[in-house]
Amino acid sequence: MSDVKDENRARFGVPADSMVFARGVRKSYGPLEVLKGVDLDVPVGSVACIIGPSGSGKSTFLRCINHLEKLSAGILLVDSQFVGYDLRDDKLYEVKDDLLCQRRAETGMLFQSFNLFSHMTVMENLIEAPMQVRRIPPDQAKAEAEILLRRVGLLDKVDRYPRELSGGQQQRVAIARAMAMKPKVLLFDEPTSALDPELVGEVLQVMRDLAESGMTMVVVTHEIGFAREIGDQLVFMDGGVIIERGAPREMIANPVSPRTREFLSRVL
Amino acid sequence: MGVAHPTEIRIEPGVAEAVSRLTVVPQRRYGIWVGTALALFLAFLIIRAFASNPAFAWPTVVGYLLHPSVMRGLGNTLMLTAVIMILAIVVGTVIAIMRVSPSPVLRSFAGLYVWFFRGVPALIQLIFWFNLSLLVREVSLTIPFVGTLFSVRTNDFMTPFFSAVVALSLCEAGYMAEIIRAGIKSVPSGQAEAASALGMPYRLILKRITLPQAMRFVLPPTGNEAINLLKMTSLVTFIAVDDLFYSAQSIYARTFETIPLLIVVAFWYLAVVSVMSVGQHFLERHFGRSDTRRDPMTMRFLRNFISLRGISR
Numbered sequence: 001m002s003d004v005k006d007e008n009r010a011r012f013g014v015p016a017d018s019m020v021f022a023r024g025v026r027k028s029y030g031p032l033e034v035l036k037g038v039d040l041d042v043p044v045g046s047v048a049c050i051i052g053p054s055g056s057g058k059s060t061f062l063r064c065i066n067h068l069e070k071l072s073a074g075i076l077l078v079d080s081q082f083v084g085y086d087l088r089d090d091k092l093y094e095v096k097d098d099l100l101c102q103r104r105a106e107t108g109m110l111f112q113s114f115n116l117f118s119h120m121t122v123m124e125n126l127i128e129a130p131m132q133v134r135r136i137p138p139d140q141a142k143a144e145a146e147i148l149l150r151r152v153g154l155l156d157k158v159d160r161y162p163r164e165l166s167g168g169q170q171q172r173v174a175i176a177r178a179m180a181m182k183p184k185v186l187l188f189d190e191p192t193s194a195l196d197p198e199l200v201g202e203v204l205q206v207m208r209d210l211a212e213s214g215m216t217m218v219v220v221t222h223e224i225g226f227a228r229e230i231g232d233q234l235v236f237m238d239g240g241v242i243i244e245r246g247a248p249r250e251m252i253a254n255p256v257s258p259r260t261r262e263f264l265s266r267v268l
Numbered sequence: 269m270g271v272a273h274p275t276e277i278r279i280e281p282g283v284a285e286a287v288s289r290l291t292v293v294p295q296r297r298y299g300i301w302v303g304t305a306l307a308l309f310l311a312f313l314i315i316r317a318f319a320s321n322p323a324f325a326w327p328t329v330v331g332y333l334l335h336p337s338v339m340r341g342l343g344n345t346l347m348l349t350a351v352i353m354i355l356a357i358v359v360g361t362v363i364a365i366m367r368v369s370p371s372p373v374l375r376s377f378a379g380l381y382v383w384f385f386r387g388v389p390a391l392i393q394l395i396f397w398f399n400l401s402l403l404v405r406e407v408s409l410t411i412p413f414v415g416t417l418f419s420v421r422t423n424d425f426m427t428p429f430f431s432a433v434v435a436l437s438l439c440e441a442g443y444m445a446e447i448i449r450a451g452i453k454s455v456p457s458g459q460a461e462a463a464s465a466l467g468m469p470y471r472l473i474l475k476r477i478t479l480p481q482a483m484r485f486v487l488p489p490t491g492n493e494a495i496n497l498l499k500m501t502s503l504v505t506f507i508a509v510d511d512l513f514y515s516a517q518s519i520y521a522r523t524f525e526t527i528p529l530l531i532v533v534a535f536w537y538l539a540v541v542s543v544m545s546v547g548q549h550f551l552e553r554h555f556g557r558s559d560t561r562r563d564p565m566t567m568r569f570l571r572n573f574i575s576l577r578g579i580s581r
Contacts, residue, residue, distance in 0.1 A: 066465060068461065068464065068465065097469050097470065098469060101464075101467040101468065101469045102467060103467075104464070104465065104467045105466060105467025106467075107465075108465070108466075109462075109465035111458060111461070111462060113456075113458050115456075115458035115459060115461065115462035116462075117459060117462070117463070117477055117481075118459070118481065119480050119481050119484075128466075128468075128476065129463075129466035129467060129468060132468060132472055132476060133466065133467045133468055133472075174462075177466070178465075178466070181466060181467065
């Protein structure tokens, strides 16, 4: 296993502390090119925030990381490994579904619309994937789920159905559900965009706690305040490419590119 | 100068008294009164006709209600319905999954299946399968270098009952496939996406996430299909399967008590349909449980009770 990682590190120049490593990532839908060569490094334990106007390709890039979308060109490594491929003799062989699923389970993903399983209770949502994919026994899965629910402050909602919860509570359950798979990295796709303003804070607080506990996170967001406070790097995307990247505070205070400046002036 | 905004509104005693003296006079709906009178009159005529016309021969009806061959026919009708419905759901689910599959070949195959089996009248399909021996004399399985494993004459296994099961299951599966496909489509795509982000493989997502949620949408029309199927099985009379209708027919062919026996048949169909409707109601409630709040019955009762009290006052 580590042989593969070492080989990839040597071959592609992946830093030793890399969690997400993207080089020249392109993605097209027919004639429409959504990503036009994206490079990104997210070190272990760091938080990368991606901002940009809608249609800039930031969500597509996020979905490429866990191979929900296949790349058209370029490489994307999570923990120095390909998610959807095995590399042999300069050929990327698509892996079988079961292996792809095992690897994909190592990256958790959060969605704008939460996507909790609506026919399951909160507890059932949390234990479903650990039991079905990881084959963890029910008692252990439940015990771990309770720890996670306590962490997001929703232990009293174990037997509720998603639609009985507020949006903020649903998103916190979704975070707990993703954490139940013990992922190496969490991907957030505009996690607070669908929330009423007074519910945004509770979700950001949970994300802040995660970041402080050393979780590696890639966050597509419109919450500039969160990016400034929690982000280790800030990335501005527009038109399928990264326009500017840097330390959040400096970049927000003194953007170099006029496009970044214009975007920030509209959202701040 | 702006308008002065009062910070407090005081209601004078005289005004309060004038408001409380008002009563609401309901709108007169003469059309409904006339309609009600007509409906009652019509009901009276029908009941009188049923009671007074000796051709209905009610004592004969009662006499045949539990007649052994009627009972056997009813048993066969119920068994046919159950077996066909189960097979139709299984085949229909497979066809529905093919219809949403990424492969265009599977999608077209499933589309053709639905097009054909929904398009050709059930009676024609039934008679076709019953006469399969005209098309295929025998069915045999031959493996090269091994020889013929078995060989059966078509007429030996295409009994009336078996052809009824095959024909009506395939036909009903066409309808079920469409219902289940619509159910699968009704599940928001985010559900499957979240499941695959959690590392669940496609077949597990179908089994654990998509199909259970589709059930809620699939159940009400499936109940209707089961009720339709129950009645559709009366077609098997044409190929001499001993169902409820056939058993009644064979009695009135001898005794000429046509109307009483048709009433017996209608009574049993109505009875079974009523039982099925009640069952459907409970199934829907079971699968819709994540839709409603806790204690839906209690809550609904309380709410109705409160609103009734509100109106009566």
